Amino acid sequence: MTPVAAMTDDAERPALPTIATVTPLHPSTANAANDTGAAALANSLIAVGARADREAFRTLFRYYAPRIKALMIRAGARPQEAEEVVQETMALIWRKAALFDPAKASASTWIYTVARNKRYDLLRRENRPELDADDPFFAGEAEPDGEDVYGAAERSEIIRKYLDILPEEQLLLVRKAFFEDMTHQAIAAELDIPLGTVKSRIRIAMRSLREKLDGVHL
Amino acid sequence: MISHHPGEEMLVEYASGSLPAPETLIVSAHVAMCPRCRRHVAQLEALGAVLLETGATAPLEDAAFDRLMARIDIERAPAVVPGPAIDTETSEAVPAPVHALLPAGLRSLKWRRSAPGIEEAALRPYGGARVSLLRIRAGQRVPRHTHGGSEFTLVLCGGYSDGALHFGVGDIASADASVDHAPVADTGTSCLCLTVRLGSTRLTGPIGRLLNPLMRQSA
Numbered sequence: 001m002t003p004v005a006a007m008t009d010d011a012e013r014p015a016l017p018t019i020a021t022v023t024p025l026h027p028s029t030a031n032a033a034n035d036t037g038a039a040a041l042a043n044s045l046i047a048v049g050a051r052a053d054r055e056a057f058r059t060l061f062r063y064y065a066p067r068i069k070a071l072m073i074r075a076g077a078r079p080q081e082a083e084e085v086v087q088e089t090m091a092l093i094w095r096k097a098a099l100f101d102p103a104k105a106s107a108s109t110w111i112y113t114v115a116r117n118k119r120y121d122l123l124r125r126e127n128r129p130e131l132d133a134d135d136p137f138f139a140g141e142a143e144p145d146g147e148d149v150y151g152a153a154e155r156s157e158i159i160r161k162y163l164d165i166l167p168e169e170q171l172l173l174v175r176k177a178f179f180e181d182m183t184h185q186a187i188a189a190e191l192d193i194p195l196g197t198v199k200s201r202i203r204i205a206m207r208s209l210r211e212k213l214d215g216v217h218l
Numbered sequence: 219m220i221s222h223h224p225g226e227e228m229l230v231e232y233a234s235g236s237l238p239a240p241e242t243l244i245v246s247a248h249v250a251m252c253p254r255c256r257r258h259v260a261q262l263e264a265l266g267a268v269l270l271e272t273g274a275t276a277p278l279e280d281a282a283f284d285r286l287m288a289r290i291d292i293e294r295a296p297a298v299v300p301g302p303a304i305d306t307e308t309s310e311a312v313p314a315p316v317h318a319l320l321p322a323g324l325r326s327l328k329w330r331r332s333a334p335g336i337e338e339a340a341l342r343p344y345g346g347a348r349v350s351l352l353r354i355r356a357g358q359r360v361p362r363h364t365h366g367g368s369e370f371t372l373v374l375c376g377g378y379s380d381g382a383l384h385f386g387v388g389d390i391a392s393a394d395a396s397v398d399h400a401p402v403a404d405t406g407t408s409c410l411c412l413t414v415r416l417g418s419t420r421l422t423g424p425i426g427r428l429l430n431p432l433m434r435q436s437a
Contacts, residue, residue, distance in 0.1 A: 054287065061283050066275035073276055083279055087286050094290055105260070108267035116235040116266065124239040126345050129246040129315030136310050137251045155261070159268045178234040178269050184227055203226045206262070213261050 038153055041107040049097030060111075061090060068115045075119055075181040089118045106152040123181060155213060162209050170205045173198060222389045223255060224248060233262035239345020240414045243315065244370040244390060247412060250313035251372075251388035311374055311410060312351075316341070319349055329353065333361055335403075348415040354378065354403040362400040365393050368416045376409030378402060 041063060047056035065086050072082035093114055100110050120128045150158065163171060176187050184202065188195040224232065224245050231237035232245045249255045279285075304312075308323040319341040321327070327339035335355035343349060354360065356376070370392050377386040380401040385391050393399070403409040 058283060061286070064270075065278050065282065067270050067273060069276040069278060070274040071270065074274070079276065082276065083282065086278065086282070087289065090286055091290055091293065106264065106267060108271050109260075109264045112267040112270045113263055115270070116263075120235045120242070124242075124345055126239050127318065128235070129243050129318065131246065131250050131256075132314035135250055135314040137313050138253075152264070155264050156268055159265050160272070163268065163272075174265075175269060175273070177230055177236065178266050179273060181236050183231060183236050183238070199227045202230055206226050206230060209265065210258065210261060213264075 038106055038108070038156060042102050045093075045097055045100050045107040045110065046102065048094060049100055052094075057094060060093065060107075064093075064108075064111055064115075065090060068111075071115060071179060072119060074179040075123065085118065085122065089115050092118065102152065104152070106156055108156070109152065119181065150213065150215060158212050159209065162212055166205060170201050173201050174205055177202060221383065221391060222385070223252065224390060226258075229255065229258050230262060233259050234266060240347035240416050241370070243319075243344050243347070243349065244372055244412070244414050246315035247313045247372050248388060248390050250315055312412070313374075316349075316412060318342075319344055324351075327351065334358070336360060344414070346416075350413050350415075352409075352411040352413055354409040354411070356403055356408050357405040359400055359402045362398065364398045365395055365415075368392065368394045370414045372412045374410045374412055376407045377404045378409050378411075379404070 041060065044053075044056035044059045047053035048060065068089055069079075069082045069086045072085045073079060077085060093111060096114065100107070105113075117128045117130075163174075166174070173187060173191075176182055176190075177184065180187075182190070184198045185195055188198040191198070228237065228241070228245065232242060232249070237245065249259055303322065304317050304320065305323040305325075307325070308320070309317070311324060312320065321342070329337040329339045332338045335358035337353045339351045339353075341349040341351065351374075352371075354376075360378075370390060371385075373385050373387050373389050373391075375387060377384060377389075378401045379385075380391065380399050383391075
């Protein structure tokens with residue numbers, strides 16, 4: 001459909017538009033969903049899935065839509081385009097809400113993956129390959145699918161605490177990696193630091209986070 | 219170079235969605251087969267969610283919610299395109315993330331002999347990369363070769379040795395022009411692999427440019 005030549009590489013990426021609200025880097029000083037908030041958001045998502053509850057959906061929209069819009073702007077969309085992608089992403093959330101399983105993930109994690117996949121599909125012009133819970137390859141495992149020793153709420157809390165103590169230079173890299181559709185190569189070029197440094201900082205940050213999340217698994 | 223499992227940084231790129239499409243395909247197929255990497259990815263997605271919660275916000279247009287609900291009311295869910303009919307034999311040999319690239323089940327693929335004891339079936343290309351299944355007869359040595367571009371291989375069935383390294387079910391190997399090798403399939407069972415060969419162009423770019431046609435459609 002679109003010739004590959006029409007696409008540009010990271011070097012030609014336009015300057016990012018200013019985002020209205022820039023929250024501090026560290027979560028505890030930002031407006032994080034606390035435990036009650038997380039439970040309320042999960043209940044809203046369940047209500048949308050179970051009975052197409054419009055008020056519950058409005059709650060989700062208020063919380064997530066501005067965040068998803070910022071995510072799309074960070075990936076290079078102009079505000080008008082980001083607004084359109086938010087509409088599509090939220091419509092997808094409305095249609096797929098019944099698939100949300102609170103035993104497996106928090107509402108934010110589920111919604112994050114829907115938004116990430118939408119962004120991927122638009123950028124790559126391919127559907128992101130999806131895992132299927134009925135895949136015979138999942139059967140006969142000692143461990144249930146993707147499950148940790150901690151529940152979804154505990155997991156989020158551990159991550160939030162971990163990000164609070166993460167040195168700013170590592171946190172900046174992690175945020176860029178998750179939000180700007182930048183490969184580690186592109187991050188290294190933008191920050192003018194060696195690719196090896198980017199990779200090792202991310203690797204170190206992720207390893208120590210996983211040690212905390214795996215808890216008694218280790 | 220990755221080997222066996224994707225590295226930590228690659229899983230971060232996969233979970234965050236920044237990994238290019240061809241690598242995303244091979245990693246998702248591996249993740250479907252590997253409970254350990256699947257758990258890591260779930261943890262990274264939870265991290266992405268916390269970053270979403272605590273990240274920047276951009277205000278929506280005033281009537282955005284009403285506009286969305288009006289759209290949902292008139293819009294029917296898009297017709298689900300039925301995937302190819304995948305028989306049991308195929309779904310037990312090829313993980314789900316690859317199914318969309320199969321024209322049909324394994325038995326109906328067009329296998330082409332590429333060397334003695336080696337057959338290849340081309341699947342639908344993905345993200346500018348050539349994707350195929352490779353079937354190597356048990357004990358067969360692949361003729362010594364090098365690679366024009368980067369290439370990823372995921373073992374779906376059986377296994378092979380490449381010098382001192384062994385690759386079994388679920389393992390990823392990567393090779394490029396610097397690799398000159400002659401792998402040998404394990405004896406006893408034939409080896410089935412998924413291969414993804416990268417083209418010279420990468421599908422990355424600003425979201426805006428790609429969105430334009432889409433916005434024209436919906437206007």
